[in-house]
Every structure is written in structure tokens, then in C-alpha cells.
Amino acid sequence: MASKILKKPDSFFESFSRRSGPDKVSTHYCPGCGHGVLHKLIAEAADDLGIQDRCVFINPVGCSVFAYFYLDFGNIQVAHGRAPAVATAVKRVHPHAIVISYQGDGDLAAIGGNNILQAANRGENITVFFVNNAIYGMTGGQLAPTSLIGQRTATTPRGRSAENDGYPMRVCELLATLEGPTYIERTSLRTPKLTQKTRKAIRKALQYQMENRGFSLVEILSPCPTGWKVDPVKSLDWMEQQLEAYFQLGVFKDVGDERPAKADPERDLWSANYGTAIDLPTDLDAKLPEASPAPKYRNPSLKIAGFGGQGVLLLGYTLAEAGMLSGYHVTWIPSYGPEMRGGTANCQVGISEERIGSPIVSNPSVLIATNLPSMDRFEPEIREGGLLLYDRSLIDRKPNRTDIESIAIPATSVADELGNSRAANMVMLGAYIGKTGLLSRESVMEALDLVIKRKNLIDLNIKAIDKGIEYGRGAR
Amino acid sequence: MAKETGVLKEACVVIDAEECKACYLCVHHCPQQVIEVSEGINRKGFHPARYKGTGCTGCGICFYACPEPSAITVYRKGAVKQ
Ligand SMILES: Cc1ncc(C[n+]2csc(CCOP(=O)(O)OP(=O)(O)O)c2C)c(N)n1
Ligand code: SF4
Ligand code: SF4
Numbered sequence: 201m202a203s204k205i206l207k208k209p210d211s212f213f214e215s216f217s218r219r220s221g222p223d224k225v226s227t228h229y230c231p232g233c234g235h236g237v238l239h240k241l242i243a244e245a246a247d248d249l250g251i252q253d254r255c256v257f258i259n260p261v262g263c264s265v266f267a268y269f270y271l272d273f274g275n276i277q278v279a280h281g282r283a284p285a286v287a288t289a290v291k292r293v294h295p296h297a298i299v300i301s302y303q304g305d306g307d308l309a310a311i312g313g314n315n316i317l318q319a320a321n322r323g324e325n326i327t328v329f330f331v332n333n334a335i336y337g338m339t340g341g342q343l344a345p346t347s348l349i350g351q352r353t354a355t356t357p358r359g360r361s362a363e364n365d366g367y368p369m370r371v372c373e374l375l376a377t378l379e380g381p382t383y384i385e386r387t388s389l390r391t392p393k394l395t396q397k398t399r400k401a402i403r404k405a406l407q408y409q410m411e412n413r414g415f416s417l418v419e420i421l422s423p424c425p426t427g428w429k430v431d432p433v434k435s436l437d438w439m440e441q442q443l444e445a446y447f448q449l450g451v452f453k454d455v456g457d458e459r460p461a462k463a464d465p466e467r468d469l470w471s472a473n474y475g476t477a478i479d480l481p482t483d484l485d486a487k488l489p490e491a492s493p494a495p496k497y498r499n500p501s502l503k504i505a506g507f508g509g510q511g512v513l514l515l516g517y518t519l520a521e522a523g524m525l526s527g528y529h530v531t532w533i534p535s536y537g538p539e540m541r542g543g544t545a546n547c548q549v550g551i552s553e554e555r556i557g558s559p560i561v562s563n564p565s566v567l568i569a570t571n572l573p574s575m576d577r578f579e580p581e582i583r584e585g586g587l588l589l590y591d592r593s594l595i596d597r598k599p600n601r602t603d604i605e606s607i608a609i610p611a612t613s614v615a616d617e618l619g620n621s622r623a624a625n626m627v628m629l630g631a632y633i634g635k636t637g638l639l640s641r642e643s644v645m646e647a648l649d650l651v652i653k654r655k656n657l658i659d660l661n662i663k664a665i666d667k668g669i670e671y672g673r674g675a676r
Numbered sequence: 677m678a679k680e681t682g683v684l685k686e687a688c689v690v691i692d693a694e695e696c697k698a699c700y701l702c703v704h705h706c707p708q709q710v711i712e713v714s715e716g717i718n719r720k721g722f723h724p725a726r727y728k729g730t731g732c733t734g735c736g737i738c739f740y741a742c743p744e745p746s747a748i749t750v751y752r753k754g755a756v757k758q
């Protein structure tokens with residue numbers, strides 16, 4: 201039954217309480233802005249398709265950066281142009297979510313050009329609404345990749361010239377050459393009829409995602425009266441005579457039938473069957489350390505830092521692997537200097553009894569430093585009461601902090617004696633587990649077997665770890 | 677203004693004068709030309725759009741043309757209005 205009342209869709213917040221200032225009812229958009237119309241069409245579609253609670257809306261940088269003031273969906277605001285990457289991540293972790301990447305032409309076609317290309321090429325099962333207003337609205341009307349030849353903008357005051365600024369980019373045509381996408385259409389908001397076409401296209405694109413048919417993108421030619429410096433009604437003439445003349449409307453690709461509807465994937469990380477999706481080791485107890493670690497050593501956030509080539513990334517990786525084998529939740533993020541050797545390198549490791557919200561370690565509870573610059577740089581960041589282990593063969597100063605526990609290990613000399621100074625990283629690793637008792641020797645040995653590719657080096661590493669454990673225990 | 681309630685015998689459009697930003701896209705697109713610009717000024721400083729009072733067919737064109745979520749509500753014939 202056609203609805204008897206056309207009113208603000210339920211997928212909008214009742215009150216826009218996230219807006220600052222007294223007005224909690226209107227949007228921040230200029231009079232006649234296409235963003236407002238599109239929000240309405242998307243909200244209405246979500247109501248009618250019954251997906252409001254499943255929608256995750258990726259807010260771009262641009263005038264629509266605050267779409268989350270209005271649309272009562274799951275909302276994430278992301279870095280400029282990166283909406284397709286974040287949409288990909290959300291969709292893969294939450295296959296049941298309906299993920300909408302909403303992007304302007306500056307966001308999608310300029311700074312985020314490669315992001316959209318790769319997401320389309322992968323055929324990610326997401327829906328992209330691409331708002332083409334042929335200008336950077338938010339920043340005051342600069343040239344966009346989609347601005348027309350001759351169009352006057354803040355950065356092309358004499359009009360876009362092909363020689364200097366290149367030609368306007370036709371995104372739909374470009375993406376339609378790829379195998380990946382399922383559905384690509386360009387529509388317009390110029391007339392009531394075209395707006396209805398847009399309304400249909402939005403629904404189709406969302407429907408395709410609901411049926412897991414793959415990547416959809418709807419490009420919407422949308423008025424920006426402010427950026428174009430015309431009144432809203434006049435903006436329609438420019439759309440007809442200029443914009444639609446260059447950007448042809450229509451369906452550029454639709455292979456929905458060849459990519460038949462699929463049921464939702466079983467494995468949704470957040471659904472009830474999380475436990476069966478990822479098997480935890482069953483012989484968990486066997487791998488836990490003999491004595492459980494003192495409370496202050498539990499759930500550590502580590503930073504492990506040194507020169508590139510000292511093996512600090514491998515050290516962290518081995519710890520994370522051993523932690524995982526012991527049934528902990530773990531994270532590991534490497535950070536490389538620009539050079540492969542000789543530059544600085546560090547990694548951040550989390551080992552936790554509970555799920556880890558963020559893998560970023562800005563204030564470590566444990567710092568393992570294997571050269572002086574790393575100790576200089578990261579010692580001040582250690583949490584109060586934290587632990588510092590450093591290689592005293594290479595660091596000839598004492599720690600400055602007195603509110604932390606610190607242990608000096610002659611790691612490089614020990615490794616030298618064992619025949620290879622490069623095993624110093626494993627001496628440090630041994631010292632850490634010897635000191636804290638966080639991980640068992642067995643779990644580390646098992647991890648070593650997985651992470652060390654050259655098997656003839658395993659023996660040396662085992663010896664180095666055992667030496668380290670002795671030092672660590674000695675420092676208990 | 678007296679509030680109309682009950683089942684509507686005729687379609688009508690209700691424009692919230694305070695929510696209108698005076699883009700006049702509704703005025704421009706209404707096929708019946710039953711929306712006009714009012715002389716008064718709203719709190720945003722605009723002359724808001726206003727329904728002429730008769731002749732709306734409930735086509736909904738103005739609703740889909742308007743960028744503001746709550747500026748326009750269209751009641752079709754037979755709708756129950758509170
Ligand atoms: C990394 C980064 N670079 C540049 C900017 C400045 N900036 C903000 S919005 C914008 C362009 C927005 O244009 P568009 O995507 O077309 O959206 P519209 O505002 O027209 O809706 C730019 C360049 C930024 N915020 N972040
Ligand atoms: S500058 Fe353009 S895109 Fe931004 S709100 Fe105003 S009309 Fe809309
Ligand atoms: S519903 Fe249709 S006829 Fe009625 S005011 Fe709106 S555009 Fe005009």
C-alpha cells in the first residue's frame with residue numbers, strides 16, 4: 201500500500217541532538233543542497249527495506265561529514281577518501297551489516313581515488329553513494345576531478361582548462377570497465393522524475409547488498425548552489441545544460457542476475473556462534489605458565505623498539521604468537537622506519553585475557569629497548585609502575601624513571617658468546633618471560649617453530665631464550 | 677489556527693515555516709503550482725514557502741524535492757491527520 205503520509209523517515213533521529221547550538225531540527229546544509237534530499241531518500245529506503253538497525257553509514261570528509269547528526273544508523277566518520285576501506289573492514293567483520301559508503305566527488309575521486317578503485321575491483325559487497333556536485337563544497341568551492349571544462353572555481357578562477365587541469369573524470373564509466381562491480385548507475389536530482397529514478401537506484405543498490413550480490417555504486421548528480429554561486433532553482437538549469445550533458449545518465453553495469461542472491465554468511469564474528477567460528481586451543485591448561493603471573497604483569501601492552509635488523513619485530517611477533525597459542529587475545533603492529541636496515545623499528549604488542557579494543561599502544565606497560573635512541577624516545581611513555589627491559593651491552597645509561605621497574609640485560613654480549621649477536625632479541629624475550637612468568641617456555645618454543653623460517657637457527661634461538669629466562673628469573 | 681483532524685477528504689501539504697530554508701525547489705516543482713513564497717520572515721531569516729490552501733493532489737513531488745527532513749509533510753487523500 202502506498203503510504204498515505206509522506207513525512208520525515210524514521211531512520212532520521214527524532215531530534216538532531218548531536219548538533220551544537222539550539223537548533224536540533226534542521227540540517228546544516230545550505231538551501232537547495234542535494235545532500236539533504238539524498239539523506240531523505242536513503243533514510244526512507246532503510247525504513248521501507250527494514251534495515252535501519254543493520255545499516256552502518258560511513259561518513260566522509262566533505263559537507264556530509266556530519267551525516268551522523270541526522271541518520272540514525274551505526275555511524276563511523278573516517279579519514280578523507282578512506283570510506284571504501286573502512287566499509288570493507290566493517291562488512292567483512294559484520295557480514296550481516298548493510299554498509300553504506302557515502303562520498304563526495306573530492307572525497308571519492310580525488311584523495312580517495314585508489315580506495316574506491318580497489319574496493320570496486322574486489323567487488324566488495326558494499327553500497328557506495330557517490331555525490332557528484334562537481335566541486336569541493338565544504339572547503340569553499342575548489343576544483344574537483346569532476347568539475348567541468350570552463351567551470352569557474354576557487355582554484356580555477358578563469359575556468360577549468362584541459363591543458364592545465366585535465367578533463368573531468370567520469371567515475372561510473374571508469375569503474376564499469378572492471379570485472380568486480382555488480383551494479384553501477386548514474387542518476388540526477390534535477391527533476392522530480394529523475395529524483396524518483398534516484399530513489400529506485402538507491403533501493404536497488406541496497407537490495408543487492410542485502411542479497412549479497414556484490415559491489416554497487418550509484419553516482420548522483422547533485423546541486424551545490426553555494427559552490428556554483430547560483431540560487432537553487434537556477435542551479436537546475438546548469439545541471440541540465442552542462443552537468444548532464446557531460447555526465448551521461450544511465451546504467452553502466454548491472455550483472456546482478458549473474459551474481460545470484462546468496463544467503464548471509466554463517467560466520468559473523470559478533471553473532472552467537474563466535475565461539476565455534478574461532479576454535480580456542482583445547483589443551484589450554486597445558487600451555488599456561490606453571491605459576492600465573494603477578495597481577496601487575498597480566499594483560500600487558502608492550503612496545504619493543506630498536507634498530508632495524510635487531511629483530512625487534514620478530515621478538516614481538518614471537519611473543520604474540522606464543523600468547524595466541526596460550527589462548528590469549530593478541531595484537532601485533534609493526535612500525536618500520538624508512539630504511540630496511542639501520543633505521544629504527546618498533547612494534548606494539550597486546551596480550552590480553554579479554555578482547556582487545558584497540559591495538560595501538562601509546563603508553564606501554566612494558567618497554568623492551570634494544571638501543572639508546574629507542575630508550576630515549578619511549579622511556580617517558582611507560583606507564584607508572586611499568587616495566588623496562590633494556591640491552592645494557594648497547595645502552596650505556598641508566599633509566600631516568602624511578603617510578604618504574606627496570607632490568608638491564610647484557611643481551612648482545614650473551615648472544616655473542618652463543619655464537620651470533622643477532623640472537624640478542626631472543627635473550628630479551630627470554631628475560632621478559634623469565635621475569636614476568638606471563639608465558640610458558642613451551643608456548644614460546646612452539647611459537648618459535650612457527651615463526652623462524654630457517655630451521656638451522658632454531659637451536660641458537662632456544663639457547664638464547666633459555667639464557668634470557670635465567671636472567672629474567674634472577675631479576676625476580 | 678484550528679487543527680484539522682480525522683480522515684482527510686482531500687490531499688494537503690503542510691510546510692513547517694520555521695524549517696524552511698527558502699530554496700523554493702518545492703515552489704518550482706509543484707505541478708499544481710499550489711505552493712507560494714510567503715511575505716513573512718521565519719526565525720532563520722527566510723521568507724518560507726507556504727501552501728496556498730487548496731489544490732494539492734498529494735503527488736509528493738515537493739516532499740522529495742525538499743532538502744530539509746522536517747520541512748514538508750504531504751497527506752494524501754484518506755490519510756488520518758492528527
Ligand atoms: C586529508 C585531508 N585533506 C584535505 C582536507 C580538506 N577537505 C575537506 S573537505 C574537502 C573536499 C570535499 O569535497 P567533496 O568530497 O566533493 O564533498 P562536498 O563538500 O562537495 O560534499 C577537502 C579537500 C581534509 N579534511 N583532509
Ligand atoms: S556547500 Fe554545497 S554541498 Fe556543501 S552544504 Fe552547501 S550546497 Fe551542499
Ligand atoms: S504534494 Fe504535489 S501537488 Fe501537493 S503541494 Fe506537493 S507538489 Fe504540489
Ligand code: SF4
Pocket residue numbers: 232691695696697698699700701702703724725741742743744747748
Ligand atoms: S523545498 Fe523545503 S526548504 Fe525549500 S522552499 Fe520548499 S519547504 Fe522550504
